[in-house]
Amino acid sequence: MLVLIVLAFGACFVLERLVPGWKLPRVSTWPLRVLAVNGAQLAVVLVAGISWEKWFSAASAFHLSRHVGPVPGGLLAYVMATFVFYWWHRWRHTVDFLWLHFHQIHHSPQRIEVITSFYKHPLEMTVNSLLGGLLVYTLLGLSPAAGAVYTLCTALGEFFYHTNVRTPQWVGLIFQRPEMHRIHHEYQKHSHNYGDLVIWDYLFGTYHNPRE
Numbered sequence: 001m002l003v004l005i006v007l008a009f010g011a012c013f014v015l016e017r018l019v020p021g022w023k024l025p026r027v028s029t030w031p032l033r034v035l036a037v038n039g040a041q042l043a044v045v046l047v048a049g050i051s052w053e054k055w056f057s058a059a060s061a062f063h064l065s066r067h068v069g070p071v072p073g074g075l076l077a078y079v080m081a082t083f084v085f086y087w088w089h090r091w092r093h094t095v096d097f098l099w100l101h102f103h104q105i106h107h108s109p110q111r112i113e114v115i116t117s118f119y120k121h122p123l124e125m126t127v128n129s130l131l132g133g134l135l136v137y138t139l140l141g142l143s144p145a146a147g148a149v150y151t152l153c154t155a156l157g158e159f160f161y162h163t164n165v166r167t168p169q170w171v172g173l174i175f176q177r178p179e180m181h182r183i184h185h186e187y188q189k190h191s192h193n194y195g196d197l198v199i200w201d202y203l204f205g206t207y208h209n210p211r212e
Helices: 003-020 029-051 053-056 072-093 095-109 122-139 146-161 169-173 178-184 200-201
Strands: none
Touching: 003 146, 029 053, 029 122, 053 072, 053 200, 072 095, 072 122, 072 146, 072 200, 095 122, 169 178, 178 200
8 A cells, every 4th residue: 555655646746747736936945844744754654553553453343354345444434534534623723722733834834735745743643643543443443454545545635635736626526626725725714625525514514615
C-alpha cells in the first residue's frame, strides 16, 4: 500500500504542474517547511506502526477480520471514519484550544497543493492516528491488511482535495473536491466542507459546492 500511496502522490504532484488550477504564490521558505513538517509526520507513522497500532489490535469488539476480507473491511472502516473525522475536524475549527494547538498550522500555508495534505502539527497527526487505530483495530477488529486499505483511502482523499487542479462540479456530489476545500481554507472562514464524503456536510448543514 505504501507504494500505491507514493505513486498516487507523485501522480497528483505531476498533474498539478501540467494543468494547474490556480496560480500559487511563491514562498521562499515553503520547501524547507514542508520537508520539516512532513518529516515529523513520517516519524508519527513509524511510531504508530510499532506501538499503538499493535496494542489496539490485541483486543477488539467485533472481530470483523473473521468475516470480511481486507478490501471490504478497509472500505467499511473508511466510511465510518469519515463520520468520526467529520466531527473531529469540525471541532478543531470550533473549539479554540483544538484550533490553536492542533489544526491552525494546517491552515497557515499560502499554497494549497498536494504537499499541503499532511502539513499538520505532529500532535494532530498523532491523535488522527490514534482515532484511526481505535476504529480499525479495537472497535472493528480488522486485519493489518484492512488497515492498509483504510490508510490508502484516507491518503487518496487528502491528496485529491488538496491537489491544485480544477474538477467538475458533479464530483462534489459525492466527494470533497479541490474547489470545495479551497473554500474551507479561506482565511477566517471555517464553516464549510469538513468531510471527505460530502454526505456528512449535507446532513449537518456545512455543505458548499461552488461551480468553480
